[in-house]
């Protein structure tokens with residue numbers, strides 16, 4: 001397996017958000033996580049990426065046979081974990097190209113590959129940009145600064161393609177994308193799909209899952225995965241919402 | 257040793273020079289020098305009780321025994337240092353000062369340079385009226401202190417003259433080499449820039465100290481910019497730690513002229529800049545940019561003043577500071593808008609990044625507006641590096657240290673980009689990254 005989350009509990013400012021998550025992802029699998037606002041989806045993604053604001057109070061996460069929680073965020077990235085942020089930050093003064101060159105070369109160095117020189121890098125970058133139908137003027141602009149919501153999301157996927165991760169966590173990458181962009185982004189993901197690479201896709205909409213067909217769909221509710229199914233579960237959620245599930249697990253509060 | 261010995265050495269130096277004048281003490285430039293001498297003796301070295309020097313206690317810096325007279329002999333080692341430095345700066349045109357004196361054989365391409373360099377006394381002989389109205393005319397405020405030291409000892413002072421319509425292609429590098437091999441040494445420098453109507457010029461200043469002792473550069477300049485002239489001044493203050501810089505620049509601008517001054521400070525143990533511009537005409541524009549990166553116990557003090565004395569003029573001022581360790585940065589930005597200066601457009605901003613709890617920033621914007629139909633704004637920010645941004649970069653495989661460097665450089669970048677000369681820009685960026693990566697995190 002690539003990722004094994006066992007009974008993960010995490011809190012922020014003493015408030016418990018994740019209340020015992022269990023999730024196993026094998027190489028090549030695509031998992032989708034759905035769930036109402038505030039249920040802890042982004043928290044899970046942040047904890048996996050290594051954001052220090054969250055305190056892991058119990059449980060374990062194993063990533064490629066290593067204790068993930070023990071690794072610094074940059075090491076996680078170099079080891080092949082990628083998070084496409086729900087809200088990518090704007091970084092004025094740092095050009096997208098310079099940032100990405102530093103990033104890609106760190107990752108390559110870690111993996112024992114030669115860093116790209118300026119020319120090679122430009123070539124690789126241009127190819128990925130074309131695949132994502134992005135204008136190369138992005139490269140000279142400050143990272144995410146003044147990017148539209150959709151452009152920021154595309155930029156995340158562009159970075160994902162450049163960094164060649166083994167596990168990509170996409171936190172609502174589909175939100176804010178127009179229909180064409182959604183298709184392009186989904187195609188970008190599908191091109192990367194193979195027996196090695198895995199994806200954890202957080203979304204509110206079943207539509208994305210039409211393009212990127214998941215192997216499993218999980219429902220996160222109040223910090224717990226309360227149901228796991230296949231892609232049909234997403235369709236059912238789209239039709240029925242979450243209420244029926246909430247009532248299906250009345251014991252949830254009692255269990256705690 | 258003390259402040260008293262500084263004053264005593266200054267006095268002796270001036271009096272020795274005075275004796276050597278052989279009766280030319282009535283010669284007008286010497287009269288100005290003698291007046292400046294008297295003024296400094298009256299003021300002495302300012303204490304922190306002086307409002308203008310409130311945040312910087314000079315006394316510890318003056319506790320070493322500074323000599324005013326440098327050896328006239330250039331040692332082999334010093335000559336090599338000069339040669340190597342010039343080679344690495346690689347200027348097209350350079351005016352080279354060695355221990356305060358112009359050394360013609362080291363200057364580069366001055367003969368073909370569009371600007372003319374004249375000694376102060378020579379300038380007086382050729383243009384007595386101009387000299388009388390210009391020399392030290394901008395320095396006669398009650399706050400004039402070290403400017404008087406430079407002026408009193410301005411025997412090697414010079415004028416950079418740009419005639420009407422002269423448009424220079426290359427910047428003039430003004431390189432000030434100081435040798436401290438034998439003792440701690442004070443080097444006063446004094447110059448005037450006269451840019452006549454429609455002329456365009458660019459000057460890049462740098463002081464380079466050689467030797468184990470401390471140099472004290474007391475530099476005073478006046479920049480006169482006539483109608484429609486455009487002058488750019490870059491001060492690269494990156495000298496070694498065993499140095500102190502007291503730099504005073506006063507700019508006077510006539511109608512439709514533009515001056516852009518960019519001061520980048522990250523060397524020396526103490527840097528104090530007094531940079532001011534006064535407007536005398538309409539459609540004048542002044543840009544004043546500054547960047548300070550202070551580490552260890554460095555002190556960088558930027559005092560600026562923009563005097564909107566006339567109507568329909570504008571100024572843009574932006575200073576950025578990056579502080580770490582136990583450094584101190586002072587920013588005092590005075591903007592005066594006089595009663596008659598209607599339709600003034602003045603913008604000032606100063607932003608600070610604090611990388612340590614023990615660093616101190618004293619920021620004091622000081623806008624005094626006496627006209628009613630004006631647009632003036634100022635803003636100041638102070639904070640650490642954005643944690644969210646650091647996490648974003650780390651989540652892409654970039655180490656905390658590199659992320660900090662990137663974000664700090666990004667903060668500084670818009671000031672650096674104001675410098676037109678690419679080699680100076682690259683130099684600054686490289687030095688910045690080295691400084692930042694040497695920081696113990």
Ligand SMILES: Nc1ncnc2c1ncn2[C@@H]1O[C@H](COP(=O)(O)OP(=O)(O)OP(=O)(O)O)[C@@H](O)[C@H]1O
Nearest residue numbers: 012013015017035036037038039040041042043044
């Ligand atoms: N700093 C904080 N202090 C207190 N509560 C917080 C803090 N940060 C997040 N939370 C809470 O944690 C809960 C989970 O938030 P999270 O962002 O993980 O939800 P989500 O499932 O991603 O929601 P959405 O679908 O809206 O993106 C929310 O109730 C949120 O208010």
Ligand SMILES: [Mg+2]
Nearest residue numbers: 041042043086
């Ligand atoms: Mg979320």
